[in-house]
Amino acid sequence: MIKKLKPIWFLLALSPAVYLVYLIVTDGLGPDPAKTVVEFLGTWALRLLWVTLSLTPLKLITGSGQFIAIRRMMGLYAFFYASLHLAAYLVFMLGLRWSNLWEDILERPYITVGFAAWLVLLPLAVTSTNKMIRRLGKKWKQLHKGVYLAACLVILHFIWLAKSNLLEPIIYLTILILLFALRLIKQTAKTKPVVAND
Amino acid sequence: MLIKKPSDIKSYEITPESAYFNRRQFMKRLGQAAMLTAGSGWLTACVEENGSAQAQSVAKAKPVSLVSTEGVKQYPAPEWLKEKFPGRKVWPSSTDEALTPYQDITRYNNFYEFGTKKGDPAKHAGSLITDPWSVIIDGAVEKPGTYTLEDILKPHDFEERIYRLRCVEAWSMVVPWVGFQLGDLLKRFNPTSKAKYVAFTTLNDPEQMPGLKLPFSSIEWPYVEGLRIDEAMNPLAFIGVGLYGKAMPPQNGAPLRLVVPWKYGFKSIKSIVKITLVDKEPPTTWNKSAPNEYGFYSNVNPNVSHPRWSQKRERRLPSSLFNPNYVETQLFNGYAEQVAHLYKGMDLAKYY
Numbered sequence: 001m002i003k004k005l006k007p008i009w010f011l012l013a014l015s016p017a018v019y020l021v022y023l024i025v026t027d028g029l030g031p032d033p034a035k036t037v038v039e040f041l042g043t044w045a046l047r048l049l050w051v052t053l054s055l056t057p058l059k060l061i062t063g064s065g066q067f068i069a070i071r072r073m074m075g076l077y078a079f080f081y082a083s084l085h086l087a088a089y090l091v092f093m094l095g096l097r098w099s100n101l102w103e104d105i106l107e108r109p110y111i112t113v114g115f116a117a118w119l120v121l122l123p124l125a126v127t128s129t130n131k132m133i134r135r136l137g138k139k140w141k142q143l144h145k146g147v148y149l150a151a152c153l154v155i156l157h158f159i160w161l162a163k164s165n166l167l168e169p170i171i172y173l174t175i176l177i178l179l180f181a182l183r184l185i186k187q188t189a190k191t192k193p194v195v196a197n198d
Numbered sequence: 199m200l201i202k203k204p205s206d207i208k209s210y211e212i213t214p215e216s217a218y219f220n221r222r223q224f225m226k227r228l229g230q231a232a233m234l235t236a237g238s239g240w241l242t243a244c245v246e247e248n249g250s251a252q253a254q255s256v257a258k259a260k261p262v263s264l265v266s267t268e269g270v271k272q273y274p275a276p277e278w279l280k281e282k283f284p285g286r287k288v289w290p291s292s293t294d295e296a297l298t299p300y301q302d303i304t305r306y307n308n309f310y311e312f313g314t315k316k317g318d319p320a321k322h323a324g325s326l327i328t329d330p331w332s333v334i335i336d337g338a339v340e341k342p343g344t345y346t347l348e349d350i351l352k353p354h355d356f357e358e359r360i361y362r363l364r365c366v367e368a369w370s371m372v373v374p375w376v377g378f379q380l381g382d383l384l385k386r387f388n389p390t391s392k393a394k395y396v397a398f399t400t401l402n403d404p405e406q407m408p409g410l411k412l413p414f415s416s417i418e419w420p421y422v423e424g425l426r427i428d429e430a431m432n433p434l435a436f437i438g439v440g441l442y443g444k445a446m447p448p449q450n451g452a453p454l455r456l457v458v459p460w461k462y463g464f465k466s467i468k469s470i471v472k473i474t475l476v477d478k479e480p481p482t483t484w485n486k487s488a489p490n491e492y493g494f495y496s497n498v499n500p501n502v503s504h505p506r507w508s509q510k511r512e513r514r515l516p517s518s519l520f521n522p523n524y525v526e527t528q529l530f531n532g533y534a535e536q537v538a539h540l541y542k543g544m545d546l547a548k549y550y
Contacts, residue, residue: 003383024519029519030302030306030316031306031515031516031517032306032316032369032513032515032516032517033517033518033519034513034517034519034522035369035513052548066513092519092522095522095524100510103503103508103510107503108505108506108507109505110506112466148216150266163314163506164310164314164415164416164417165310165314165414165415165416166414166415166416167412167413167414170414197244
């Protein structure tokens with residue numbers, strides 16, 4: 001079912017970007033559009049990364065390997081939004097002033113951490129082709145465990161960014177901890193692999 | 199029978215109400231036409247700059263009363279307060295810069311008592327009851343007491359001051375405030391020699407302010423701020439009671455707020471209920487929340503970096519995505535001439 005509906009998931013994950021284009025075209029971004037765009041893209045990058053991370057636990061719970069069919073797509077979407085988030089920050093917030101970028105990366109820890117998260121995701125996105133998966137073999141799996149590091153950096157970036165109200169970051173942190181916990185419980189509990197076609 | 203000419207109606211009040219915004223609309227359309235014909239964004243920028251120059255001359259000539267308030271909820275003010283607005287005078291030192299539209303000033307706010315998102319205050323501040331309102335004035339003054347809003351505001355002649363407002367988050371606005379000098383207010387209560395600082399407190403009522411109920415907040419309520427007495431007595435320090443010639447909307451700090459244009463916006467405390475003159479530096483909200491980020495002075499200073507935002511330049515709102523309105527940040531937000539002497543000999547990197 002999930003596998004069959006792949007085009008639907010593709011369009012769903014694309015819809016925030018389409019909505020953003022709509023907001024830009026209709027002048028619906030408010031008086032500080034740069035900030036709105038950067039925050040919008042960052043939020044969706046985080047959400048899609050969380051969706052990606054939820055697919056393996058869903059497989060472990062349901063025993064259905066179908067969720068894995070859209071894992072790569074969702075992971076790439078997370079990277080797509082993260083890259084647009086970074087680009088929007090560089091173009092709209094910094095106005096491509098590279099000297100300011102270094103100042104931000106060096107002096108502002110939340111930006112350092114956010115940038116590091118993108119750097120960790122970059123090789124994962126690059127090695128997501130079938131060819132690369134085959135070529136890297138066992139190393140591929142090792143490399144793609146980097147997504148856990150990226151998720152930790154992303155949530156740190158988000159917590160650090162919050163000025164006073166920690167409600168939203170705490171919600172996302174809770175979900176992340178839950179996802180990690182589900183993996184650990186299921187993996188330690190199982191006596192034999194649930195599915196072999198991973 | 200004697201028919202008296204109503205002399206209290208100023209000519210600018212008879213002028214068509216929408217003239218100011220129509221002109222802006224016209225300039226905007228002109229800009230769009232130029233962009234279509236020439237296909238050049240630069241040309242648009244030039245035309246818009248011309249437009250701003252004209253807006254400035256309008257602003258200079260008379261108080262701004264011609265403003266589109268479309269889509270912004272109007273808030274009631276007591277009759278006696280409304281009556282004071284038409285008589286206001288324009289402060290001659292007002293900035294020439296193009297005004298930030300009323301819709302943006304009133305719908306893009308930091309007022310965490312009503313929520314942490316910029317649109318939250320406009321959405322939720324309607325529940326603030328600003329009439330009746332009273333202010334406690336106490337501490338090192340000869341005439342302490344609880345005063346009604348009328349007691350506080352009525353003796354003062356209103357003035358329109360167009361100030362730059364610089365937020366620590368690196369955005370800024372140009373706002374036509376209406377109000378009067380803070381120093382004039384303080385003098386009425388005869389501060390004693392012990393009055394070295396002024397401490398301000400915002401209303402703290404969760405029933406009217408839904409933001410106070412949010413869990414996981416690092417802010418301790420009520421919101422408090424303070425100034426050194428010489429800062430408070432500086433002619434630029436202002437009590438705002440209105441903007442764009444109208445009573446202050448609650449999201450902007452009704453019924454009375456502080457306006458300290460050479461400091462980051464968070465120093466300009468809103469919806470004041472208490473003013474205390476004290477002999478020691480009073481605690482301030484953001485300093486308590488994150489002392490490494492926010493100091494007591496919080497003067498606008500492009501040379502002192504902030505852990506979150508570069509302060510070298512700012513986005514003057516409204517900003518546009520592809521033609522952003524960047525402005526180089528000036529020391530003391532451009533008011534150095536009037537206030538730099540207050541900090542003579544002080545290391546502003548240390549006293550940030």
